[in-house]
Each structure stands twice: as structure tokens, then as C-alpha cells.
Amino acid sequence: MFKQLSARWVIPVVAFGLFFGLALASCSEGGTAGMDVSEVARERHLSEQDVLAAVKTYQPTGRFDPYVLFASGGHSGQVLVIGVPSMRLLKVIAVFTPEPWQGYGVGAVETQDVLDEGRMADHDLTWGDTHHPALSESEGDYDGQYLFINDKANPRIAVIDLRDFETKQIVTDPNMGTNHGGTFVTPNTEYVIEAAQYSIPLWEEYADVDRYEESYRGLVTFWKFDRASGRIDHDASFSMELPPYWHDLSDAGKGPSFGWAFVNSFNTEMATGGFEDGNPPFEAGASANDMDYMHIINWQKAARVAGEAGKTRMSRGMRVIPLAVSIEEGLLYLTPEPKSPHGVDVTPDGTRMVVSGKLDPHATIYSWEKIRSAIDSGGSGETDSYGIPILPFDDVLEAQVELGLGPLHTQFDDKGNAYTSIFLESKVAKWRLDPPELLEKIDVHYNVGHLAMAEGDTRTPDGKYLIAMDKWSIDRFQPVGPLLPQNFQLIDVDESPMQLLYDMPIGIGEPHYAQMIKADKLEPFQVYPGVGYSPHLMALKEGAPVSGTERIERVGNTVHVYMTAMRSHFKPEYIRVNQGDEVVLHVTNIEQAHDATHGLGISKYNVNVSIEPGETQEIRFTADQAGVFPFYCTEFCSALHLEMAGYLLVKPAG
Amino acid sequence: MGRVTSFFQGELSSVSRVMIVIATLTLLPSIFLPTWNITLHAPQYPEGLTLVIYPHTVGGQLDEVNLLNHYIGMREITPNEFPEFRLIPFFILRFFAFAVLAALVARIPIAAIGYLDFVMFGVVMLYTFQHWLTEFGTQLSPAAPIDLAPFVPRFIGTTHVAQFSVSSMPAAGGILMGIAGLMGPVVLIYEWRRRFGSRTPAPST
Numbered sequence: 005m006f007k008q009l010s011a012r013w014v015i016p017v018v019a020f021g022l023f024f025g026l027a028l029a030s031c032s033e034g035g036t037a038g039m040d041v042s043e044v045a046r047e048r049h050l051s052e053q054d055v056l057a058a059v060k061t062y063q064p065t066g067r068f069d070p071y072v073l074f075a076s077g078g079h080s081g082q083v084l085v086i087g088v089p090s091m092r093l094l095k096v097i098a099v100f101t102p103e104p105w106q107g108y109g110v111g112a113v114e115t116q117d118v119l120d121e122g123r124m125a126d127h128d129l130t131w132g133d134t135h136h137p138a139l140s141e142s143e144g145d146y147d148g149q150y151l152f153i154n155d156k157a158n159p160r161i162a163v164i165d166l167r168d169f170e171t172k173q174i175v176t177d178p179n180m181g182t183n184h185g186g187t188f189v190t191p192n193t194e195y196v197i198e199a200a201q202y203s204i205p206l207w208e209e210y211a212d213v214d215r216y217e218e219s220y221r222g223l224v225t226f227w228k229f230d231r232a233s234g235r236i237d238h239d240a241s242f243s244m245e246l247p248p249y250w251h252d253l254s255d256a257g258k259g260p261s262f263g264w265a266f267v268n269s270f271n272t273e274m275a276t277g278g279f280e281d282g283n284p285p286f287e288a289g290a291s292a293n294d295m296d297y298m299h300i301i302n303w304q305k306a307a308r309v310a311g312e313a314g315k316t317r318m319s320r321g322m323r324v325i326p327l328a329v330s331i332e333e334g335l336l337y338l339t340p341e342p343k344s345p346h347g348v349d350v351t352p353d354g355t356r357m358v359v360s361g362k363l364d365p366h367a368t369i370y371s372w373e374k375i376r377s378a379i380d381s382g383g384s385g386e387t388d389s390y391g392i393p394i395l396p397f398d399d400v401l402e403a404q405v406e407l408g409l410g411p412l413h414t415q416f417d418d419k420g421n422a423y424t425s426i427f428l429e430s431k432v433a434k435w436r437l438d439p440p441e442l443l444e445k446i447d448v449h450y451n452v453g454h455l456a457m458a459e460g461d462t463r464t465p466d467g468k469y470l471i472a473m474d475k476w477s478i479d480r481f482q483p484v485g486p487l488l489p490q491n492f493q494l495i496d497v498d499e500s501p502m503q504l505l506y507d508m509p510i511g512i513g514e515p516h517y518a519q520m521i522k523a524d525k526l527e528p529f530q531v532y533p534g535v536g537y538s539p540h541l542m543a544l545k546e547g548a549p550v551s552g553t554e555r556i557e558r559v560g561n562t563v564h565v566y567m568t569a570m571r572s573h574f575k576p577e578y579i580r581v582n583q584g585d586e587v588v589l590h591v592t593n594i595e596q597a598h599d600a601t602h603g604l605g606i607s608k609y610n611v612n613v614s615i616e617p618g619e620t621q622e623i624r625f626t627a628d629q630a631g632v633f634p635f636y637c638t639e640f641c642s643a644l645h646l647e648m649a650g651y652l653l654v655k656p657a658g
Numbered sequence: 659m660g661r662v663t664s665f666f667q668g669e670l671s672s673v674s675r676v677m678i679v680i681a682t683l684t685l686l687p688s689i690f691l692p693t694w695n696i697t698l699h700a701p702q703y704p705e706g707l708t709l710v711i712y713p714h715t716v717g718g719q720l721d722e723v724n725l726l727n728h729y730i731g732m733r734e735i736t737p738n739e740f741p742e743f744r745l746i747p748f749f750i751l752r753f754f755a756f757a758v759l760a761a762l763v764a765r766i767p768i769a770a771i772g773y774l775d776f777v778m779f780g781v782v783m784l785y786t787f788q789h790w791l792t793e794f795g796t797q798l799s800p801a802a803p804i805d806l807a808p809f810v811p812r813f814i815g816t817t818h819v820a821q822f823s824v825s826s827m828p829a830a831g832g833i834l835m836g837i838a839g840l841m842g843p844v845v846l847i848y849e850w851r852r853r854f855g856s857r858t859p860a861p862s863t
Contacts (some may be wrong), residue, residue: 220676570725571725571729572729572803595721595722595725596721597719597722597725643804644729644803645728647803
């Protein structure tokens, strides 16, 4: 039987094997016929290194990046979401300025409410200068739930919910002139830290610069974040009065340094400029001293003190701990730091603080243990002119490592290395922490500001990728007129020497800092959970129109329109009102299909809302212009998208 | 003829009873499991859209399918309009009861009647399923935005409608019902052979 079987089966099996083998062979040849990689590389003048870089960054269609970068959108006032390593722009999140695609600030009431929270000095602010995004953290690691970002120009902070990547809240800091040292979060996002930059008078509305030292003050604010509501709790937040130095970046301690925050400063000279009057300009006056001050703040204790009666003063609606209270309670210490620093960065284990002085070639490493014992031993008795204790530099210094000209900002990898941007040299320096030693440098193009590494400021950095955020691009891109894009350069840090992989032009604002999170930590909604869902409430909204409840109701001069949208019609399709009526349009996208977004744009009334599946939005306007105004779906939702339209009929008065 | 009569007066062997018990065990979960899936594939639905037909209702992405159907003027599918859904779970329970009884009393006639009942039910259900598919596919509103020629999806297999390919296939519950149904002929052949031996010649070596 076995013999029979084998005789009958051997031939077909062999034949099949031959056929299969040939088919495979022809596939592998056929797949590249006329498309030889080395030939294409030669034709396009690509080196082997270039081809390797392309292979390391290319993502085939439908494949996602392992990391997501949240970058400041600079003057656009928005946040950029970028996939790494492909460096594909995934989204621009509307934050401080209107963004029509997302229906942000162009008719949708709840988005306008968020922008209105950000009004300052009785002005609508139609720009922002976003600088430093901060991802929410749990135990010192990104948790992928929220993102915060500051507006330097108009001192305010925005809260973005990463369930739908939308801005939920803007808080303003009325006591600051501008902010720069924010946002940075404490290890469990207890507080969002924001430090002011250019000092203004604190306890009085107006004081001339000639009263700078008496009346002007620096400030750091600890915004209390309530994770459950996803909002900053204004009343539980507090500020601390600081000397009128100009404060810069901050960072929160972690591990052994948990409970403390570190804030850099420059212009400890308290220069007041006035170049036109024959005084040294700020740039010289603020750079006269060899040392400025790192501020060491016990935020945990400050939070307790802020809660005690008589320990704070109200200023412009904010609780502020006066400088005298901070000194008396031991909340604030200073230590010298080399000239005009930018970044203060706490090492992943929380044992050291790395300061980069822009006008000093070193990274200066402070030991938390030494800072702690200097504080505990009561200090040397030396103070600044405001009475804040100064911890002697030599008592708290661990080491200095020479990196190059203009060190700015430091990030960390998973192998005990630090990476510092070197502005004047246009390089990134890789150096070892233990023992401190410069390892190598790589050229970047050009004038690098911040660095962002994969989870590079957390307790557990990932290494792998570094993005150099270059201010100038000069000759890197196709010329597009005198205003050039900035340049995000992706660097592979696992290679030795480090390899430059990709240049991404940023043609929107001037981005500053970015944070890079593992993509699998983000769990955004694909579709809002339920029909009639309000992104503002992050819950189903009572009374939101759903299928079957469409109607128009008039209450006096107010006309409420309860409208639904689905492919490919609005219901109702006519809105008839009288000139002068107040129109309140409640509109729900009653679909639940992935990506079936509708828009609602109304001709000449400056209205465009984006209504994602399930979402409900409210639009309010006064029908002050008589006439006939088409409205239509502004997202290409379906084959009959152009037919998804209706008329707003405003009957002339009288 | 004598053989058939005596066969139907016979008792079930314990092996057959075990097989009938297995049939009941596969039948029972099919009350709760999806019986049939109708899956629509199109480029913009990379994961497909599935209508899941249970013994008692239609589930899956019904809203989305109804939304798409309004373009071609197909009337809305609402689970309440199908009287079958109120009956099918009880029918399944009835077959279950027959099978349990057959296994307990070990009488071939009970097993045979129960099995006939089950097969007839299956045929009738597939017929009504096809009837509904025909009705929905051919009674399209002439006022619909997209004018489409009437179509008849097959109850099993793939039909192409506009940019969609519509696949209709038994799901877990349907497959379990099929397995239960296969037990009938298996028991029949087993019992026949046990009594009258095999007519098939032994394989040559």
C-alpha cells in the first residue's frame, strides 16, 4: 500500500515543488525587474547611507509609526502631530487661534467659548506663540492622556484631551507679562508649571521701568490639574512671587528630587535696557554677569503653604505666595548657574540637574544629594538682594563637561547618555553622564534650539530617535521666498556615529519644543461614543438632536433649529427666519461610521463647524443680513456630497 | 421493505446515543451564537461592514448598512419586521428536546421524526432567508438618489452590488447547526450497518 502511494504521489509532489520553486524565483526577479535598488540610487545620486536612511524612515501605506511627536506650532498658536520616524504630519491641533477645518472658533459656540477663555486685556487674541508642549505623566512617565502647551506672547496655558485631540480649556495668567518656563508637569501631573519671562509690575497695575527693582517681579505658577474633569482648577492653583529676573525653562524633580521644581533665570543683572538713551541694550546688560541663578522650589510644601490662611495675597484674581513668605517657609533657594542658561533638565533617575548656559561652553551638572544637604545644613548665609538664600555653587556642583559653544537643551536616552543642542556650532553633542564625558557630535542644519527624544525627559527614556529643532534651514529646501521654513531633523542615535535620517520642513510658525511618546500609549476615540456627544462635555449632551427629533422652534426672536446630518442630507434643509432673529443651530452628525465627518458652512455668515460622527455642535448668530444664504456640507462626505446642502432664508424686516 | 420496517422499530445503540448527545450539545449554543453573516466589502470600508443574523435578531453594523441602503432606495431593515425571529429560538429548543428524548429512550422513530423536523425547518428557513433577500434587493424605491438595477443576493456566496461585494456565509451558530444536522445521516448509516452489515466491498490490498 505504501509503495503504491509513493509511486502515485512522488511525481505530482516533485512537479508541484518544481513549479512552486520556479514561481517563487520568478516572483523575486519579476518584482524588481527594471527597478534595481542600486540603479535607482545611482540615478538619483543617493549614497548607500542615503538609501539606508530612506529605508529607516519609509512607512508603507497603512503602516503606523511607532512614535508620535507633539510639537509646538510656533506663531500659528497650534500644535503639530507628527509620526516618527516617517516624519509625516498627522494633524494640526487647533489651540490658541481659530482653525476652520476643525470648526474651531468659526461659529461653533463651545470652541469659541474656549478661545474666549483665552482673551486677555479685553482683546480677542488671534495669535499665540506656542513654545513647550508637555504630555501628562503618571509616575514620571507619559501616560498619553493629556497635552498642555503655553503661549509665550500672551501668558496662558491650554489643555488638550488626547481622547479626541481637541483643546478643552485655556487658562490665562493675569500676573505675567509673558511666560516661557512652561509647560512642564510634575511626575503625576499634580501641577502644570509655568514660569514668567519678561517681568512686569506685580502688586500694582503700572510702574515705570525706573522702578524696576521695587515694583517688577518674576513669577512661577503651579496650575492644579484635575485629571477627572480634564481641566485645570483655577482656584486650587497658585503663583509664587520671584525676583524680577527673567525666568526661563523649568523642570520638575522626580525620584529622589520629587516634590521640587527647578527654574532657570537670566538677566539676574536686572538690566533695564534703554539703548536709545545711551544705556547698554538688554542683550549686553542682561549678559554682564558670569553667573545667573537656578531657582530651586519646594512645590509640595508651597502647595501646603498656599492653602494656609494669611500666607497668600490675591493679585488679579490669583493666589500668590509673596517672596517674604517663600523665604520664611523655606520654599525657595537659588544657586549660581553659568551665564544666560536655557534648559534645566532633570536626569531620568532624578539625581541630577543639567543646566546649559548659552554663553558658557559647558553642561553643568548639579547633584540633588548635594543640593539637599546644602538646604538641610541651613546654607552659607549668603542671599541675593531680595533675601533668598543662595546655595554656594561649589557645594552643589557635581561636574561640568565641555560640549561646545552655545549649549541649549538636554534630553536623555536609555543607555545613560545625554544629548545637548549646541546652538552656535549647529551641532548635537552626545555625552555620557557617568562619568561625564563628551562622546561625539553631529552637524545639524542650522541653529538648533530644542531637542526632542523618544520619551527623552521621562523616568524611562527610549533612545532610538532624536529630533533637532533647527531655527534656520538656509539651503536645505526648495526656495520659497525670503521667509523660510524651520527644519526638524530626525537623527538615529542608536547608530554610532549618530546618523541624520530626514529633514522635515515646518512651514507654519516657529516651533520650539516637542515631546515624543510611544504611539501605543495613545488610545484616542475612533468615533465619539454615542450619537449626540459633546466634545466639550466629553459626554452625551442632553437635548442634542438625534434622528426623529429634528424640528424648528421659535421662542420670541430666537429660532432654535434642531438639525441632523448624515450622508448625504441635512434635516431640515430649509431654515426660514426673519431679519434680526437670533438663530441657534443645534446640529448632530447621527452617523457612527469611522471617518464619516460632516461640515456645516453657511455662506457669508462666517460659520463652519466640523461635526465628527456622533458629535453635536451648537452655532449661534444673529440673522442681521436679509437674503438667501446656501449652507452645505464642507467635508467631502460621499458621492452626493455636493447635494448635501440647504438654504438659510432670511426674510427682510418690515 | 422488511428491513426498513424492522429498522424503524429498532433501538438506538449506545454509540448512536452518544452521537445524538453530541448533536444536542452543538445545537444548544447555536441559540445564542450568530447564525449567518452578511459582509459588505468596499474600498472605503477596509474592515468590511457586517450584518450578523442571530436566531432572534439582526445585529452588527445595521445602522451603517441602512444608511448606505437609503442611497439605492432599499427599505430600512428593522429586526422587528421579521416574524421568524420570534419563532426560531423555540424551534431550536424543540429539536434539542427531541434529541434529548431520543437519546434517553433510545428509540429510532423518535430520532427520525426529530431529525426530519429539523431538516424541514432548515430548508424552510433558508427559503425564507432567500425570500427576504430577494424582496429587499428587488423592491427598490424609484425616488432613490442612485438608480440601481434590482439585484438578488445569494443566501450563500458573493454578490456584487455597485462598489460592494456582498458575501453571505454561515457563522458559528449556523455551522454548529450544520454539524448537528450531519449527525443524522451518520447515526442512520451507523445503525443500518450495525444491523445489516456493510454492502460496500472491502478495499483490496
